[in-house]
Amino acid sequence: MNALKDILEKLFHEYKGDTPKLLGNFGAIGLACASIANIIGIRVNEKLGEKEKKFLIPQEAANGAINVGMFFVITRGLTELTRFTVEHLEKTGEIEFAKNTKGAIGGIVMVASLAGSIIANNILTPIIRNKYAAGRQKRALGLIQDCKISDMTYPNSGQMPVKTMSMSAFLTYAKNPGLKI
Protein backbone atom coordinates (compact mmCIF):
# COMPACT_ATOMS: atom_id res chain seq x y z
CA MET A 1 0.00 0.00 0.00
CA ASN A 2 2.91 2.35 0.82
CA ALA A 3 4.55 1.54 -2.51
CA LEU A 4 1.32 2.51 -4.29
CA LYS A 5 1.18 5.79 -2.36
CA ASP A 6 4.82 6.53 -3.29
CA ILE A 7 4.08 5.96 -6.97
CA LEU A 8 0.97 8.15 -6.77
CA GLU A 9 2.95 10.93 -5.02
CA LYS A 10 5.54 10.83 -7.85
CA LEU A 11 2.84 10.89 -10.52
CA PHE A 12 1.12 13.79 -8.75
CA HIS A 13 4.29 15.92 -8.89
CA GLU A 14 5.03 14.84 -12.47
CA TYR A 15 1.66 15.72 -13.95
CA LYS A 16 0.06 18.23 -11.55
CA GLY A 17 0.30 21.12 -14.01
CA ASP A 18 0.48 19.39 -17.37
CA THR A 19 -2.72 17.78 -18.54
CA PRO A 20 -1.95 17.61 -22.32
CA LYS A 21 1.27 15.64 -21.66
CA LEU A 22 -0.68 13.26 -19.47
CA LEU A 23 -3.47 12.81 -22.02
CA GLY A 24 -1.03 12.08 -24.81
CA ASN A 25 0.78 9.27 -23.04
CA PHE A 26 -2.47 7.46 -22.29
CA GLY A 27 -3.74 8.10 -25.82
CA ALA A 28 -0.80 6.26 -27.38
CA ILE A 29 -1.33 3.20 -25.18
CA GLY A 30 -5.05 3.19 -26.07
CA LEU A 31 -4.33 3.31 -29.82
CA ALA A 32 -2.06 0.27 -29.65
CA CYS A 33 -4.55 -1.79 -27.61
CA ALA A 34 -7.47 -0.86 -29.88
CA SER A 35 -5.53 -2.08 -32.90
CA ILE A 36 -4.78 -5.47 -31.37
CA ALA A 37 -8.47 -5.92 -30.47
CA ASN A 38 -9.53 -4.92 -34.00
CA ILE A 39 -7.15 -7.38 -35.65
CA ILE A 40 -8.63 -10.18 -33.55
CA GLY A 41 -12.11 -8.86 -34.40
CA ILE A 42 -11.39 -9.09 -38.14
CA ARG A 43 -9.88 -12.56 -37.80
CA VAL A 44 -12.93 -13.96 -36.00
CA ASN A 45 -15.50 -12.21 -38.22
CA GLU A 46 -16.88 -15.07 -40.30
CA LYS A 47 -18.88 -12.76 -42.55
CA LEU A 48 -15.74 -11.30 -44.10
CA GLY A 49 -14.15 -12.98 -47.10
CA GLU A 50 -10.49 -13.99 -47.17
CA LYS A 51 -9.69 -11.41 -49.83
CA GLU A 52 -11.03 -8.56 -47.71
CA LYS A 53 -9.30 -9.91 -44.59
CA LYS A 54 -6.01 -9.78 -46.48
CA PHE A 55 -6.55 -6.04 -46.77
CA LEU A 56 -8.24 -5.33 -43.42
CA ILE A 57 -5.69 -7.10 -41.18
CA PRO A 58 -2.59 -5.30 -42.51
CA GLN A 59 -4.68 -2.12 -42.60
CA GLU A 60 -5.44 -2.46 -38.89
CA ALA A 61 -1.88 -3.45 -37.97
CA ALA A 62 -0.53 -0.48 -39.91
CA ASN A 63 -3.17 1.73 -38.35
CA GLY A 64 -1.90 0.93 -34.85
CA ALA A 65 1.79 1.22 -35.68
CA ILE A 66 1.48 4.38 -37.80
CA ASN A 67 -0.88 6.01 -35.30
CA VAL A 68 1.56 5.55 -32.43
CA GLY A 69 4.48 6.74 -34.58
CA MET A 70 2.49 9.71 -35.89
CA PHE A 71 1.49 10.59 -32.35
CA PHE A 72 5.09 10.87 -31.17
CA VAL A 73 6.32 12.66 -34.30
CA ILE A 74 3.47 14.93 -35.38
CA THR A 75 1.16 15.34 -32.37
CA ARG A 76 3.90 15.54 -29.75
CA GLY A 77 6.13 17.57 -32.12
CA LEU A 78 3.42 20.11 -32.89
CA THR A 79 2.46 20.34 -29.20
CA GLU A 80 6.02 20.97 -28.02
CA LEU A 81 6.79 23.36 -30.88
CA THR A 82 3.65 25.37 -30.08
CA ARG A 83 4.47 25.45 -26.37
CA PHE A 84 8.05 26.58 -27.07
CA THR A 85 6.97 29.25 -29.57
CA VAL A 86 4.18 30.74 -27.44
CA GLU A 87 6.29 30.76 -24.26
CA HIS A 88 9.17 32.37 -26.17
CA LEU A 89 6.89 35.04 -27.70
CA GLU A 90 5.38 35.73 -24.28
CA LYS A 91 8.82 36.16 -22.68
CA THR A 92 10.04 38.50 -25.42
CA GLY A 93 6.83 40.53 -25.17
CA GLU A 94 5.69 39.82 -28.72
CA ILE A 95 2.46 38.33 -27.40
CA GLU A 96 0.53 39.68 -24.41
CA PHE A 97 -2.19 37.86 -22.52
CA ALA A 98 -4.67 40.10 -20.68
CA LYS A 99 -4.97 37.59 -17.84
CA ASN A 100 -4.20 34.05 -16.71
CA THR A 101 -1.17 33.65 -18.98
CA LYS A 102 -0.37 30.09 -17.87
CA GLY A 103 -3.96 28.89 -18.45
CA ALA A 104 -4.18 30.61 -21.85
CA ILE A 105 -0.90 29.06 -23.00
CA GLY A 106 -2.25 25.69 -21.82
CA GLY A 107 -5.31 26.27 -24.04
CA ILE A 108 -3.20 27.09 -27.11
CA VAL A 109 -1.09 23.99 -26.49
CA MET A 110 -4.26 21.87 -26.16
CA VAL A 111 -5.58 23.23 -29.49
CA ALA A 112 -2.24 22.34 -31.11
CA SER A 113 -2.34 18.88 -29.54
CA LEU A 114 -5.87 18.22 -30.81
CA ALA A 115 -5.09 19.60 -34.28
CA GLY A 116 -1.99 17.40 -34.41
CA SER A 117 -3.99 14.33 -33.34
CA ILE A 118 -6.67 14.96 -35.96
CA ILE A 119 -4.20 15.54 -38.80
CA ALA A 120 -1.98 12.62 -37.79
CA ASN A 121 -4.54 10.01 -36.77
CA ASN A 122 -7.56 10.81 -38.91
CA ILE A 123 -6.03 12.06 -42.16
CA LEU A 124 -2.40 11.01 -42.65
CA THR A 125 -2.62 7.58 -40.98
CA PRO A 126 -5.61 6.32 -43.06
CA ILE A 127 -3.96 7.44 -46.32
CA ILE A 128 -0.65 5.71 -45.50
CA ARG A 129 -2.20 2.57 -43.96
CA ASN A 130 -4.49 2.10 -47.00
CA LYS A 131 -1.57 2.24 -49.44
CA TYR A 132 0.42 -0.20 -47.33
CA ALA A 133 -2.50 -2.62 -46.83
CA ALA A 134 -3.41 -2.54 -50.54
CA GLY A 135 0.16 -3.54 -51.36
CA ARG A 136 0.06 -6.35 -48.82
CA GLN A 137 -3.28 -7.57 -50.18
CA LYS A 138 -1.96 -7.62 -53.75
CA ARG A 139 1.16 -9.49 -52.68
CA ALA A 140 -0.86 -12.01 -50.65
CA LEU A 141 -3.32 -12.63 -53.48
CA GLY A 142 -0.47 -12.89 -56.01
CA LEU A 143 1.29 -15.48 -53.87
CA ILE A 144 -1.90 -17.49 -53.49
CA GLN A 145 -2.35 -17.57 -57.26
CA ASP A 146 1.26 -18.68 -57.71
CA CYS A 147 0.69 -21.49 -55.24
CA LYS A 148 -2.38 -22.88 -57.00
CA ILE A 149 -0.59 -25.62 -58.92
CA SER A 150 -3.72 -26.69 -60.76
CA ASP A 151 -3.89 -23.18 -62.30
CA MET A 152 -0.31 -23.18 -63.53
CA THR A 153 0.23 -22.27 -67.13
CA TYR A 154 3.07 -24.03 -68.90
CA PRO A 155 5.10 -22.38 -71.59
CA ASN A 156 3.93 -23.59 -75.00
CA SER A 157 1.61 -26.24 -73.55
CA GLY A 158 -1.32 -24.45 -71.89
CA GLN A 159 -2.67 -25.89 -68.66
CA MET A 160 -1.71 -29.28 -67.31
CA PRO A 161 -3.21 -31.11 -64.32
CA VAL A 162 -0.62 -31.51 -61.59
CA LYS A 163 -1.20 -35.23 -61.11
CA THR A 164 0.00 -35.98 -64.61
CA MET A 165 2.98 -33.62 -64.53
CA SER A 166 6.09 -35.29 -65.88
CA MET A 167 9.62 -34.54 -64.79
CA SER A 168 10.38 -32.75 -68.06
CA ALA A 169 7.20 -30.68 -67.73
CA PHE A 170 8.15 -29.81 -64.18
CA LEU A 171 11.65 -28.75 -65.27
CA THR A 172 10.17 -26.64 -68.03
CA TYR A 173 7.91 -25.01 -65.49
CA ALA A 174 10.69 -24.59 -62.94
CA LYS A 175 12.89 -22.83 -65.49
CA ASN A 176 10.11 -20.35 -66.27
CA PRO A 177 11.47 -16.94 -65.17
CA GLY A 178 7.97 -15.99 -63.96
CA LEU A 179 8.05 -18.60 -61.20
CA LYS A 180 8.07 -17.20 -57.67
CA ILE A 181 9.03 -19.36 -54.71
Added chain:
Amino acid sequence: MPIKISGNICDKLTRIGKFNTVAQRVALGSTMLLFQPLIDLNNKNVDEKTRKISASRSFSRAIVGTLAGVGVRLGCFALGALLSKKGRPFYIEALKKATPDEYNNYTKLIGNILSCGALVVANFIIDMPGINAMSNFINEKFWKITPETSAKKEGK
Protein backbone atom coordinates in the same frame (compact mmCIF):
# COMPACT_ATOMS: atom_id res chain seq x y z
CA MET B 1 3.82 45.70 -32.05
CA PRO B 2 2.88 42.84 -29.72
CA ILE B 3 -0.12 40.60 -30.36
CA LYS B 4 -2.66 41.28 -27.60
CA ILE B 5 -4.97 38.48 -26.43
CA SER B 6 -8.10 39.83 -24.74
CA GLY B 7 -9.36 38.65 -21.36
CA ASN B 8 -12.36 36.97 -22.98
CA ILE B 9 -10.17 34.88 -25.29
CA CYS B 10 -7.83 34.09 -22.38
CA ASP B 11 -10.80 32.69 -20.42
CA LYS B 12 -11.87 30.55 -23.39
CA LEU B 13 -8.32 29.27 -23.91
CA THR B 14 -8.05 28.43 -20.22
CA ARG B 15 -11.25 26.39 -20.45
CA ILE B 16 -9.96 24.56 -23.55
CA GLY B 17 -6.69 23.87 -21.71
CA LYS B 18 -8.65 21.93 -19.12
CA PHE B 19 -10.14 19.51 -21.67
CA ASN B 20 -10.04 15.97 -20.36
CA THR B 21 -9.69 12.76 -22.34
CA VAL B 22 -13.48 12.59 -22.79
CA ALA B 23 -13.52 15.85 -24.75
CA GLN B 24 -10.42 14.73 -26.64
CA ARG B 25 -12.05 11.39 -27.53
CA VAL B 26 -15.20 13.15 -28.77
CA ALA B 27 -13.14 15.53 -30.92
CA LEU B 28 -11.08 12.67 -32.39
CA GLY B 29 -14.12 10.40 -32.83
CA SER B 30 -16.21 12.99 -34.66
CA THR B 31 -13.38 13.90 -37.05
CA MET B 32 -12.67 10.20 -37.54
CA LEU B 33 -16.31 9.74 -38.55
CA LEU B 34 -15.94 12.59 -41.01
CA PHE B 35 -12.62 11.71 -42.67
CA GLN B 36 -11.79 8.01 -42.43
CA PRO B 37 -14.79 6.45 -44.27
CA LEU B 38 -14.30 8.99 -47.08
CA ILE B 39 -10.59 8.19 -47.33
CA ASP B 40 -11.42 4.45 -47.41
CA LEU B 41 -14.08 4.92 -50.10
CA ASN B 42 -11.56 6.79 -52.25
CA ASN B 43 -8.85 4.15 -51.94
CA LYS B 44 -8.41 3.28 -55.62
CA ASN B 45 -5.75 0.67 -54.87
CA VAL B 46 -8.37 -1.93 -53.90
CA ASP B 47 -11.58 -3.21 -55.49
CA GLU B 48 -14.97 -1.67 -54.79
CA LYS B 49 -16.11 -4.37 -52.37
CA THR B 50 -12.98 -4.04 -50.21
CA ARG B 51 -13.38 -0.26 -50.28
CA LYS B 52 -16.96 -0.48 -49.00
CA ILE B 53 -16.16 -3.05 -46.30
CA SER B 54 -13.19 -0.98 -45.17
CA ALA B 55 -15.32 2.20 -45.03
CA SER B 56 -18.04 0.49 -43.02
CA ARG B 57 -15.41 -0.71 -40.52
CA SER B 58 -14.00 2.80 -40.14
CA PHE B 59 -17.50 4.23 -39.70
CA SER B 60 -18.41 1.58 -37.09
CA ARG B 61 -15.09 2.04 -35.30
CA ALA B 62 -15.70 5.78 -35.02
CA ILE B 63 -19.22 5.29 -33.57
CA VAL B 64 -18.66 2.26 -31.31
CA GLY B 65 -15.15 3.29 -30.30
CA THR B 66 -16.19 6.81 -29.37
CA LEU B 67 -19.30 5.76 -27.44
CA ALA B 68 -17.45 3.04 -25.54
CA GLY B 69 -14.42 5.28 -24.97
CA VAL B 70 -16.50 8.17 -23.64
CA GLY B 71 -18.66 5.90 -21.43
CA VAL B 72 -15.69 4.08 -19.92
CA ARG B 73 -13.75 7.31 -19.33
CA LEU B 74 -16.70 9.07 -17.68
CA GLY B 75 -17.22 6.11 -15.36
CA CYS B 76 -13.53 5.94 -14.50
CA PHE B 77 -13.27 9.69 -13.82
CA ALA B 78 -16.20 9.46 -11.41
CA LEU B 79 -14.55 6.47 -9.73
CA GLY B 80 -11.17 8.28 -9.67
CA ALA B 81 -12.72 11.31 -7.94
CA LEU B 82 -14.43 9.03 -5.43
CA LEU B 83 -11.28 7.04 -4.63
CA SER B 84 -9.14 10.20 -4.23
CA LYS B 85 -11.18 11.56 -1.33
CA LYS B 86 -9.70 11.63 2.16
CA GLY B 87 -9.56 8.18 3.72
CA ARG B 88 -9.94 6.39 0.37
CA PRO B 89 -7.22 4.19 -1.25
CA PHE B 90 -5.87 6.82 -3.68
CA TYR B 91 -5.72 9.75 -1.24
CA ILE B 92 -2.12 10.97 -0.79
CA GLU B 93 -0.46 13.38 1.66
CA ALA B 94 0.52 15.84 -1.10
CA LEU B 95 -3.19 16.61 -1.67
CA LYS B 96 -3.31 18.41 1.72
CA LYS B 97 -1.27 21.29 0.24
CA ALA B 98 -2.58 20.99 -3.36
CA THR B 99 -4.39 23.87 -5.09
CA PRO B 100 -7.89 23.09 -6.46
CA ASP B 101 -6.40 22.81 -9.97
CA GLU B 102 -3.70 20.41 -8.80
CA TYR B 103 -6.28 18.36 -6.91
CA ASN B 104 -8.46 18.28 -10.01
CA ASN B 105 -5.53 17.17 -12.18
CA TYR B 106 -4.75 14.42 -9.69
CA THR B 107 -8.30 13.03 -9.78
CA LYS B 108 -8.07 13.12 -13.60
CA LEU B 109 -4.79 11.26 -13.37
CA ILE B 110 -6.39 8.53 -11.26
CA GLY B 111 -9.36 8.46 -13.65
CA ASN B 112 -6.97 8.09 -16.58
CA ILE B 113 -5.02 5.27 -14.96
CA LEU B 114 -8.27 3.43 -14.22
CA SER B 115 -9.65 4.12 -17.69
CA CYS B 116 -6.43 2.93 -19.32
CA GLY B 117 -6.94 -0.51 -17.77
CA ALA B 118 -10.70 -0.46 -18.33
CA LEU B 119 -10.28 0.54 -21.99
CA VAL B 120 -8.01 -2.42 -22.68
CA VAL B 121 -10.78 -4.70 -21.43
CA ALA B 122 -13.49 -2.65 -23.21
CA ASN B 123 -11.60 -2.96 -26.50
CA PHE B 124 -12.15 -6.70 -26.36
CA ILE B 125 -15.60 -6.99 -24.79
CA ILE B 126 -17.34 -3.91 -26.27
CA ASP B 127 -15.44 -2.52 -29.28
CA MET B 128 -14.46 -5.79 -30.95
CA PRO B 129 -17.92 -7.43 -31.08
CA GLY B 130 -19.66 -4.04 -31.46
CA ILE B 131 -17.61 -3.00 -34.49
CA ASN B 132 -18.02 -6.43 -36.08
CA ALA B 133 -21.80 -6.40 -35.58
CA MET B 134 -22.27 -2.84 -36.81
CA SER B 135 -19.98 -3.18 -39.85
CA ASN B 136 -21.59 -6.51 -40.82
CA PHE B 137 -25.01 -4.83 -40.58
CA ILE B 138 -23.90 -1.91 -42.80
CA ASN B 139 -22.31 -4.31 -45.31
CA GLU B 140 -25.48 -6.37 -45.59
CA LYS B 141 -28.19 -3.72 -45.36
CA PHE B 142 -26.57 -0.62 -46.84
CA TRP B 143 -23.96 -1.92 -49.29
CA LYS B 144 -25.98 -5.10 -50.04
CA ILE B 145 -22.85 -7.21 -49.77
CA THR B 146 -23.68 -10.88 -49.29
CA PRO B 147 -21.92 -12.26 -46.23
CA GLU B 148 -19.20 -14.71 -47.14
CA THR B 149 -18.55 -17.92 -45.35
CA SER B 150 -15.31 -18.13 -43.41
CA ALA B 151 -12.06 -19.01 -45.09
CA LYS B 152 -12.11 -22.51 -43.68
CA LYS B 153 -15.49 -23.23 -45.25
CA GLU B 154 -14.41 -21.58 -48.51
CA GLY B 155 -11.23 -23.56 -48.76
CA LYS B 156 -12.87 -26.94 -48.26
